[in-house]
C-alpha cells in the first residue's frame with residue numbers, strides 16, 4: 001500500500017512525539033511492504049513564529065492532497081494570557097478542522113492494568129470500562145459568530161447546529177455502536193438549550209434506522225458525574241463540540257495518563273490523527289514526553305487505511321512496553337525511559 | 351430574629367426533603383428564640399400541573415417579599431423527552447433566578463470521612479480537598495437568544511456576557527478567597543471563546559484590587575481533569591454558567607453522595623437555598639431520599655442570616671449522624687433509615 005501522510009509536528013512536545021510515531025510507522029512499512037511518504041507542514045505557534053499565520057495555505061493544500069494527517073500538539077502559553085493577541089495558535093487547528101470538514105472527533109477510552117495505580121479512581125470503577133466518544137468537531141459554539149463590543153464591555157459566542165451537521169456524525173456514532181456493545185448515549189442539555197433539543201429530536205428520529213442499537217439521553221451535568229461514578233455503563237457517547245471537549249478530557253483520567261490517549265478526526269475531506277495531550281511546553285525538547293499517545297494515533301491511522309493487522313501489532317507492542325515497565329517519566333518518575341527510547345522500542349517490537 | 355422564608359418544595363423528592371429541612375429550622379428557632387415564618391409557593395412540574403405555568407407570578411411575588419427561599423428540586427422526565435413541550439419545569443427555576451437576579455451560585459465541596467468508601471476516587475485524592483465553586487447563574491448560554499428555524503432544521507443558542515455580569519460575581523469570588531486560602535481559579539475557554547477572553551481580561555484587571563489573592567486560569571477541558579486528578583489544588587473556583595453547571599456536578603462525586611451537597615444562589619434581589627441533587631422521581635414519596643442536602647442548604651441560609659452559631663450546630667448534627675451510621679439508602683442500601691427519621695434525628699440533635 002502506498003500512502004501520502006501530511007505531518008504537522010506543531011508546538012511544544014509535538015515534534016518529539018510525532019518523530020517516534022513515524023519511527024513506528026516506518027517499522028510497519030518495512031515489515032508489511034507498504035510505502036508511507038511523509039510531507040511536513042506548519043501549524044500553530046510554530047507557524048506563527050515562522051510565517052505570521054497559524055495555518056498557512058500551503059499546509060491546507062498539503063493536507064488536502066494527503067491520505068491522512070499525523071499531528072502533534074498545539075498551543076503556547078504566551079498567547080493564552082494575552083487577551084489582545086490577534087492571532088492564536090489554536091486558530092490554526094480550528095481552521096484546519098473546518099477546511100477539511102473533520103466533523104467527527106473519535107476518542108477511545110481504554111484502561112491499562114499496568115497504569116491502574118496512576119488513576120485517581122478506585123480499581124472497581126475501572127472494571128469493564130471500554131467506550132468511545134464521538135465529539136462533533138466543526139460546529140457549535142467553536143465556530144459560531146463571535147462579537148466583542150467596541151467599548152470591550154460585551155462579548156458573545158453563538159452556538160448553532162443544523163440538521164445535517166448533527167445527522168452525519170450521529171450516523172457514524174450509530175454505526176460504531178453496531179460494531180460494539182450496541183448502546184449509544186447522547187449527551188446534551190435539552191432542558192435548557194434549543195440546539196440540544198434539536199440533537200435529541202434528530203437522534204431519536206434516527207433510532208428507527210438502527211433498531212439494534214439502544215439509545216439513551218443524559219444531561220451533560222449528569223454525564224460529567226456518571227463518567228466518574230460508573231464509566232462502565234458507556235459504549236458510544238455522542239455529543240456536541242464544547243461538551244465533547246470537556247467530557248473527553250475528563251474521561252482521560254480513567255486511563256491513568258493523558259499521555260497515552262489517541263484520537264482521530266474524520267470527515268469528508270480527510271482524516272487527522274493526534275494524541276489528545278497538549279503541547280506541554282515545560283517538557284519540550286527534554287526527551288521526556290510520552291510518545292504513546294502519538295504512536296496509538298498512528299495505529300488509528302492504520303485502522304483508517306484498513307490495515308487492521310498492522311494496527312493490532314502496534315497496539316500489542318505498546319501494551320508490551322507498559323506491561324514490562326518501559327515507560328516515560330509521566331508514568332514512573334523514579335524509573336523512566338526517554339521518549340526516543342520508548343519510540344525505538346515500540347518500533348523494534350513491531 | 352424574625353425571618354420570612356419562601357418555601358418552594360417543587361418536584362419529585364423536593365417536598366419530602368424540604369420538610370426535613372424545615373423540621374431542623376424549627377428546632378433552631380426554638381432553641382435560639384428566632385421566628386421563622388414559612389410561606390409556600392409553586393414552581394416546576396408541580397406548578398405546571400396545577401396552574402399551567404412553571405413559575406406563577408404569585409411565586410415571584412412571594413419570593414420578592416421574603417428574606418430567603420428554601421427550594422427542593424425541579425424536573426420531571428415526561429418533559430425531558432418531549433422536544434415539542436411548550437412549557438418545561440426548568441423554565442420556572444431559570445425565570446426565578448433571573449427575576450431575583452440570583453447571579454451567583456455557590457457550591458462548597460466538602461468531603462466526609464464516613465463517606466469515603468462511597469466515592470469513586472482513591473482516598474489519597476481526597477486529602478485536603480476543601481473548595482467552593484462560584485458559578486455565574488443569570489447569564490451566558492442559558493439566557494441568550496434562542497432560535498429554531500421554521501423548518502426545524504437549524505437551532506441556535508447565544509452565549510453573551512457583559513462586564514457588569516462578570517465583575518459582580520468575580521468580586522464575590524475574590525472576597526470569598528480572601529476569607530479562605532486566598533487562591534482564585536478562573537475556569538474558561540479563552541483559547542476559543544470571545545466571552546471567555548472577556549472573563550479572563552476582567553478578572554486579571556481586578557487582581558490589583560485583591561493583591562492578597564493569587565489568581566490562576568484553567569481551560570475548562572483541563573479543569574474537568576484537574577477536579578478529579580488533583581482537587582486539593584483548588585480553593586475558590588470561578589466560572590460562567592454552563593461550565594459551572596458541568597463542573598459543579600462533576601465535583602460532587604468527590605463527596606461520595608450527591609444527596610449531601612447544598613448550594614446557595616445569591617444576588618441583588620434575594621437568596622435561594624437548594625440541594626444540588628435533582629428531583630429523582632423514582633424515589634419520590636418513598637421516604638428514602640437523603641434530606642441532608644436540603645438540611646445543609648438550610649444551614650447555608652442560617653449563615654446568610656448571620657446566624658453562624660446556629661449554622662455550625664446544624665452542621666455538627668449532620669456530621670454526627672454520618673459518623674454514627676444514621677444514613678439514608680443512598681449511603682447504605684443494606685442498613686438505612688428513612689428520610690423522615692434522619693430529619694427528626696438532626697432536629698433533635700440541634
Ligand SMILES: CC(C)[C@H](C(=O)O)[C@@H](O)C(=O)O
Nearest residue numbers: 074075090093245541542571
Ligand atoms: C486546542 C483546543 C482548541 C482544542 C479544542 O478545544 O478543541 C483541544 O482542547 C482539543 O480538544 O483538541
Ligand SMILES: CC(C)[C@H](C(=O)O)[C@@H](O)C(=O)O
Nearest residue numbers: 191192221424425440443595
Ligand atoms: C435544572 C437545571 C435547569 C439546572 C441548571 O442547569 O442550572 C440544574 O442542573 C442546576 O445545576 O441547578
